[in-house]
Amino acid sequence: MEDCGFTLFETALGPCGIAWGAHGLLAVQLPERSADATRARLVRSVPRARPLPLTPAAERARDGIVALLDGADDDLADVPLELETVPEFHRAVYALAREIRPGRTTTYGELAARLGAGPGAARAIGQALGRNPWPIVVPCHRIVAASGGTGGFSAPGGVDTKLRLLEIERVHGNGTPTLF
Numbered sequence: 001m002e003d004c005g006f007t008l009f010e011t012a013l014g015p016c017g018i019a020w021g022a023h024g025l026l027a028v029q030l031p032e033r034s035a036d037a038t039r040a041r042l043v044r045s046v047p048r049a050r051p052l053p054l055t056p057a058a059e060r061a062r063d064g065i066v067a068l069l070d071g072a073d074d075d076l077a078d079v080p081l082e083l084e085t086v087p088e089f090h091r092a093v094y095a096l097a098r099e100i101r102p103g104r105t106t107t108y109g110e111l112a113a114r115l116g117a118g119p120g121a122a123r124a125i126g127q128a129l130g131r132n133p134w135p136i137v138v139p140c141h142r143i144v145a146a147s148g149g150t151g152g153f154s155a156p157g158g159v160d161t162k163l164r165l166l167e168i169e170r171v172h173g174n175g176t177p178t179l180f
Contacts, residue, residue, distance in 0.1 A: 005052030011069040019046040020058040024080030093128040141165040
C-alpha cells in the first residue's frame with residue numbers, strides 16, 4: 001500500500017486540509033467548525049492518510065488553494081488528482097468543471113450540453129459534483145442553477161460557503177461572474 005499524506009493549513013475561510021497519494025490529490029477538505037473537526041473529516045474520507053512531509057504536487061495544491069482563497073486568479077488546473085477510483089462520468093464532469101476560470105460560473109444544464117448529454121443529465125451532474133472529493137481544485141462552487149439561484153453545495157457550510165467562494169472570486173478574479 002502506498003503512502004498517503006495529509007496536512008492542514010490556514011486559509012481565508014479557516015483551516016483547510018488536503019490528502020495526497022503518489023499520483024496526486026485524494027481529497028480536499030474545506031473548513032469545519034474547528035481544525036480538529038476538519039482533520040477528523042479529512043481522515044475519515046482518506047483513512048490511510050497520515051501526516052507526512054508535503055510532496056511538490058501537494059505543496060503546489062496547498063499554496064494554490066491558499067492563494068485562490070486570498071483572491072488570486074489561479075484555476076489550479078495543473079494540480080494532479082488521483083482519478084483511478086472515480087467513475088468515468090464523474091471524471092468527465094470534473095474535467096469540464098476545472099475549465100471554468102475563477103470569477104466565472106456556468107449552469108448544470110450548460111455542463112450537460114457540453115458533455116453532449118440531454119437536459120436530464122443536469123441532475124446527474126449535480127450528483128457527481130455533490131460527491132466531488134476536491135472542492136476548490138474541482139471548482140463545483142462555480143456551477144449554478146439555470147434559474148439564477150446558487151444550486152446546492154455539499155461542502156461544509158453549504159450554500160453560504162459557495163456564496164463566499166463566489167464572492168472571493170468575483171471581487172478579485174479577472175472575469176465578471178455570470179451569477180451576480
